[in-house]
Amino acid sequence: MNFNIYDFTGFVNSIKQWLNSVFPPAVADITGFVIIGICFLTFITLLGLSLVYIERKVCAFFQQRLGPMRVGFWGTAQTVADIIKLIFKEPLIAKGSDKFLFNLAAFIVIVAPFMAIAAVPFAKGLHVLDFDIGLFFITAVSSIGVTGILLAGWSSNNKYSLIGAMRSGAQIVSYELSVVLSLLTIIVLTGSLQLSAIIESQRDGWWIFKGNIPAIIAFFIFIIASTAESNRGPFDMAEAESELTAGFHTEYSGIKFAYFFLAEYINLFIIAAVGATVFFGGWMPLHIGNFEFFNKIMDFIPPIIWFFGKIAALIFLIMWFKWTFPRLRIDQLLTLEWKYLLPINLVNLLMMSVVALNGWHF
Amino acid sequence: MINEEANTAVENKPETQEYFINMGPQHPSTHGVLRLMLTLDGEIIKKVEPHLGFIHRSIEKMCEKDSYQQIVHLTDRMDYLSCHMNNEAVCLCVEQGLQLEIPERVKVIRTIISELTRLSSHQLWWGVMGMDLGAITTFLYGFRDREMITDIFEETCGARLTMNYNVPGGLMFDIHPNFQKRTKDFITYFKKKLPEYDDLLSNNVIFTERTKGIGMLSKEDAISYGVTGPSGRASGFSCDVRKHFPYSAYDRVDFREIIYTEGDCYARYRARIDEMHESMKIIEQLIDNIPEGDYKAKTKAVIKLPEGEYYQRVETARGELGVYVVSDNKKSPYRLKFRSPGFSNLSALNIMAKGDKIADLVATMSTLDLVIPDIDR
Amino acid sequence: MGLKKYISDIFYGVKSLITGMKVTGHYFVRPKEIITQQYPENRESLKMFDRFRGEVVLIHDENNMHKCTGCSACELACPNGSIEIISDKVIDPETGKSTKVIDKFVYHLSMCTFCNLCILSCPTDAIKMAQNFEHSVFDRSELTKVLNKPGSKIMPGIR
Ligand code: SF4
Numbered sequence: 074m075n076f077n078i079y080d081f082t083g084f085v086n087s088i089k090q091w092l093n094s095v096f097p098p099a100v101a102d103i104t105g106f107v108i109i110g111i112c113f114l115t116f117i118t119l120l121g122l123s124l125v126y127i128e129r130k131v132c133a134f135f136q137q138r139l140g141p142m143r144v145g146f147w148g149t150a151q152t153v154a155d156i157i158k159l160i161f162k163e164p165l166i167a168k169g170s171d172k173f174l175f176n177l178a179a180f181i182v183i184v185a186p187f188m189a190i191a192a193v194p195f196a197k198g199l200h201v202l203d204f205d206i207g208l209f210f211i212t213a214v215s216s217i218g219v220t221g222i223l224l225a226g227w228s229s230n231n232k233y234s235l236i237g238a239m240r241s242g243a244q245i246v247s248y249e250l251s252v253v254l255s256l257l258t259i260i261v262l263t264g265s266l267q268l269s270a271i272i273e274s275q276r277d278g279w280w281i282f283k284g285n286i287p288a289i290i291a292f293f294i295f296i297i298a299s300t301a302e303s304n305r306g307p308f309d310m311a312e313a314e315s316e317l318t319a320g321f322h323t324e325y326s327g328i329k330f331a332y333f334f335l336a337e338y339i340n341l342f343i344i345a346a347v348g349a350t351v352f353f354g355g356w357m358p359l360h361i362g363n364f365e366f367f368n369k370i371m372d373f374i375p376p377i378i379w380f381f382g383k384i385a386a387l388i389f390l391i392m393w394f395k396w397t398f399p400r401l402r403i404d405q406l407l408t409l410e411w412k413y414l415l416p417i418n419l420v421n422l423l424m425m426s427v428v429a430l431n432g433w434h435f
Numbered sequence: 436m437i438n439e440e441a442n443t444a445v446e447n448k449p450e451t452q453e454y455f456i457n458m459g460p461q462h463p464s465t466h467g468v469l470r471l472m473l474t475l476d477g478e479i480i481k482k483v484e485p486h487l488g489f490i491h492r493s494i495e496k497m498c499e500k501d502s503y504q505q506i507v508h509l510t511d512r513m514d515y516l517s518c519h520m521n522n523e524a525v526c527l528c529v530e531q532g533l534q535l536e537i538p539e540r541v542k543v544i545r546t547i548i549s550e551l552t553r554l555s556s557h558q559l560w561w562g563v564m565g566m567d568l569g570a571i572t573t574f575l576y577g578f579r580d581r582e583m584i585t586d587i588f589e590e591t592c593g594a595r596l597t598m599n600y601n602v603p604g605g606l607m608f609d610i611h612p613n614f615q616k617r618t619k620d621f622i623t624y625f626k627k628k629l630p631e632y633d634d635l636l637s638n639n640v641i642f643t644e645r646t647k648g649i650g651m652l653s654k655e656d657a658i659s660y661g662v663t664g665p666s667g668r669a670s671g672f673s674c675d676v677r678k679h680f681p682y683s684a685y686d687r688v689d690f691r692e693i694i695y696t697e698g699d700c701y702a703r704y705r706a707r708i709d710e711m712h713e714s715m716k717i718i719e720q721l722i723d724n725i726p727e728g729d730y731k732a733k734t735k736a737v738i739k740l741p742e743g744e745y746y747q748r749v750e751t752a753r754g755e756l757g758v759y760v761v762s763d764n765k766k767s768p769y770r771l772k773f774r775s776p777g778f779s780n781l782s783a784l785n786i787m788a789k790g791d792k793i794a795d796l797v798a799t800m801s802t803l804d805l806v807i808p809d810i811d812r
Numbered sequence: 813m814g815l816k817k818y819i820s821d822i823f824y825g826v827k828s829l830i831t832g833m834k835v836t837g838h839y840f841v842r843p844k845e846i847i848t849q850q851y852p853e854n855r856e857s858l859k860m861f862d863r864f865r866g867e868v869v870l871i872h873d874e875n876n877m878h879k880c881t882g883c884s885a886c887e888l889a890c891p892n893g894s895i896e897i898i899s900d901k902v903i904d905p906e907t908g909k910s911t912k913v914i915d916k917f918v919y920h921l922s923m924c925t926f927c928n929l930c931i932l933s934c935p936t937d938a939i940k941m942a943q944n945f946e947h948s949v950f951d952r953s954e955l956t957k958v959l960n961k962p963g964s965k966i967m968p969g970i971r
């Protein structure tokens with residue numbers, strides 16, 4: 074077993090070989106799938122728990138509070154306790170609701186980010202699905218979640234839920250456009266949708282630095298639009314607790330509510346992962362052109378730390394938005410998209426093409 | 436930046452149906468047990484019908500059996516955010532009936548504490564306003580600053596919210612020796628914090644877009660519905676009792692009556708923020724000039740108002756509070772009626788919110804600064 | 813045309829948003845300025861102001877003597893009927909006159925609104941407000957208290 078923190082290819086391959094040597098090929102494949110599945114399940118649970126904790130702490134510090142402090146050291150076990158509570162709660166189903174769709178919605182919402190996270194490259198060689206339409210796959214799959222939200226709102230037999238669901242439908246459909254277009258701006262430079270290729274193309278510097286002004290504009294549009302797409306504040310119209318009590322998940326309780334909650338945080342992670350991969354080089358350390366010495370020092374930090382560091386920074390930014398700004402109104406949200414983000418995005422894409430054609434980027 | 440043109444009428448609309456939504460009695464943004472029946476067309480509000488009575492405690496009826504000293508403490512429970520002004524209104528009314536000469540010291544202290552109460556009420560309102568619009572952090576900041584005022588109250592009056600510091604004829608006790616220092620410290624502190632309020636909300640583009648041109652109330656409507664306080668003044672209705680019918684020490688301080696003419700949510704918001712500046716100005720003028728003297732005029736143990744009718748109005752943080760006492764020379768009033776600002780302000784909600792969206796209704800309600808126990812009593 | 817306005821709108825919009833983020837960011841990096849406290853842990857250092865009205869108590873001195881004459885002025889002053897004075901008539905052995913002595917000073921904490929009127933009305937300053945604020949109990953009947961300690965007597969010379 075050759076475990077190397079800088080390159081997981083050898084490690085993964087040796088596990089594969091070992092499986093193949095012990096089991097017949099078909100069984101080996103299935104065992105491999107199961108191992109990966111278990112890894113992801115554990116990872117997602119831990120991720121959800123820690124993100125909820127982090128969010129609560131970050132929010133508390135923005136608000137000059139301490140946040141959870143009681144369970145565990147500095148409240149670290151608070152979210153575990155919350156989850157245990159949610160598991161033991163009675164899953165209520167509202168009277169007159171469509172039971173099948175009501176239950177289905179919670180699963181759709183959680184399945185979408187599970188699928189998307191498979192394509193996220195964590196470090197060199199630590200990458201489950203690396204095919205040539207990786208970016209396309211993530212954006213496509215992660216928007217399945219909106220069906221879950223729509224179903225949840227529709228089947229709850231609650232007018233607040235319905236309004237929330239309709240809002241989020243309109244919102245996600247429009248912001249999807251901006252997210253994809255802003256990613257496309259960088260794809261113009263990379264020429265590939267494969268995530269590993271995108272990362273590889275940033276070996277001599279990240280696109281946000283190399284891509285000139287259009288890349289920076291694209292990044293800002295991406296971060297705004299993806300915050301909106303994940304239904305987070307200041308774009309949390311679908312929940313809007315002061316208007317719609319809790320929007321689409323008003324009627325959910327117990328573990329099904331936890332699914333909605335978890336899905337929101339995993340979506341947050343995926344957004345940050347995509348942003349980090351496309352604009353900040355994924356797990357690629359900070360390299361500047363051919364400054365060999367500087368690049369060597371940067372290489373010393375393991376890629377996995379680079380990756381999670383970038384993600385943490387982006388998630389922090391998104392949380393910062395949420396805990397500072399008031400919520401937009403639904404029509405303002407759509408105006409922002411169709412009158413501001415989309416036109417700017419299109420112009421930006423054109424600019425980027427010109428930059429790419431003339432080779433003005435670095 | 437983002438203007439509202441998205442909902443211009445679409446030709447050949449498919450037929451739609453209006454529907455009802457019950458907003459409240461348990462709803463995060465009604466701030467209490469207020470029930471609003473909304474008639475909606477999609478997200479557009481057609482009609483708002485407030486239904487009251489969920490927190491009715493028959494305070495007016497209870498007053499008919501209580502002595503005048505006891506009535507004062509009941510008014511704490513009406514508009515709990517401007518409890519000192521409510522107390523003051525009753526006390527002034529009783530003093531007017533008894534034709535008592537009130538020591539100057541009492542007048543000045545009452546004015547200072549009234550203005551502190553107004554400040555604390557507006558701070559809380561500011562925090563809640565932000566929270567209603569989705570900026571939860573403002574809530575904590577508002578409470579942070581309010582905490583200093585409640586500390587002052589706790590030290591001097593003995594309670595943080597329902598202080599009951601007034602008694603007919605004066606004050607319950609003299610001010611605490613630390614009172615002046617603490618108040619001055621607070622003013623210096625809050626002068627630094629108030630610009631933060633502007634940075635977080637007032638100038639924020641999302642906030643201005645959500646409040647400008649929303650919940651319009653014309654001057655005529657404000658007058659005919661009796662909308663007073665900052666809400667009425669934001670529609671251009673000059674109704675500040677402190678200016679027009681000065682009581683306590685308001686005749687000797689220099690302050691500006693805040694009047695805006697726009698009549699939208701943003702004007703109401705600005706009116707309150709500006710009022711905080713004015714309140715600080717009033718406190719600054721008085722805090723160093725508290726005259727020496729008694730903290731209470733001599734009154735009999737059992738107060739009986741001479742037969743007749745008495746009316747006294749004060750400016751609370753929400754508007755004009757009127758106390759109307761009919762006395763038949765007994766130890767408790769024959770009838771006592773409160774003209775509460777919240778009730779009249781709420782009555783104008785329908786014309787303000789009509790045609791706006793649900794999200795706008797929340798903003799409009801926040802800028803009206805409703806306190807439900809004040810409406811229901 | 814509007815293009816200039818369009819761009820300046822965006823510029824000022826973004827600027828106002830960044831100003832807002834500066835405020836929250838300012839507090840994020842200053843954990844020293846945190847205002848909330850950890851309540852049961854800071855019990856030792858938590859001192860209420862001496863005027864704070866927590867509950868009504870009858871003052872007893874070290875000889876288990878109090879100053880209450882049983883005049884019921886506080887009972888009458890209370891708007892909520894939270895004080896009940898149950899008094900006895902006792903014949904004074906020396907003078908032979910019958911005097912009023914409190915048997916029980918019953919105080920219903922659950923009905924008290926902490927208005928301070930009873931304290932103001934007491935002619936002998938026998939009662940005062942204590943600063944204790946932790947009143948939660950598991951049984952409501954525990955909130956009805958008898959304030960005079962068993963065996964306590966009225967101080968001599970009060971009447
Ligand atoms: S404080 Fe007020 S309510 Fe409480 S016992 Fe005294 S008079 Fe009654």
Ligand code: SF4
Pocket residue numbers: 879880881882883884885886887897933934935936937938939
């Ligand atoms: S406490 Fe004071 S007012 Fe009450 S009965 Fe005793 S002496 Fe009278």
